């Protein structure tokens with residue numbers, strides 16, 4: 001697993017940073033929205049405790065190098081509007097998965113594309129990754145579009161890979177190689 005150090009990444013409109021206790025309310029606001037979790041592998045959160053536990057798990061992952069979830073904070077207001085992550089590292093193959101979620105009110109503003117450009121750049125340079133993957137529900141058009149804009153290739157289709165609240169959900173698998181990254 002990579003050695004992760006507390007990092008801050010800046011984009012024109014966002015500061016990406018490690019998350020902590022101050023983010024519980026804003027993180028809960030994002031993941032308690034059924035629109036946000038519509039294509040997620042679990043349902044919307046119903047208690048603040050879930051946000052607290054999720055942030056604690058992120059902190060444990062920083063410590064053991066198994067994942068980095070960065071809060072996306074609007075520069076200027078300091079408001080946390082979502083988060084992006086690199087996780088499921090496979091060291092020997094220098095690869096991992098990417099994840100992202102944004103508060104509904106901010107969708108369509110290009111924020112996640114902007115955040116991911118900085119995160120992927122960090123992954124391919126500072127973390128020396130060779131490949132980054134994403135698991136997307138085929139109905140999640142916005143997510144697929146974000147990945148394709150960044151140069152991810154659609155590589156595979158896995159029917160009924162997930163069962164979420166009793167409903168089977170397919171996966172489209174995306175991958176981006178470092179040599180195809182236009183950072």
Ligand SMILES: CC(C)(COP(=O)(O)OP(=O)(O)OC[C@H]1O[C@@H](n2cnc3c(N)ncnc32)[C@H](O)[C@@H]1OP(=O)(O)O)[C@@H](O)C(=O)NCCC(=O)NCCS
Nearest residue numbers: 036100101102107108109110111112113136141142143145
């Ligand atoms: C997916 C998500 C992260 C996108 O964030 P965002 O900041 O709105 O994304 P961007 O504005 O950078 O780009 C969205 C792109 O998708 C397009 N889009 C939006 N809805 C779409 C749809 N239903 N079908 C196809 N494209 C769509 C937008 O037009 C835009 O493309 P453009 O820049 O060419 O116009 C956001 O919708 C979200 O948080 N969803 C819930 C969590 C989630 O699904 N995470 C991904 C799990 S794999």
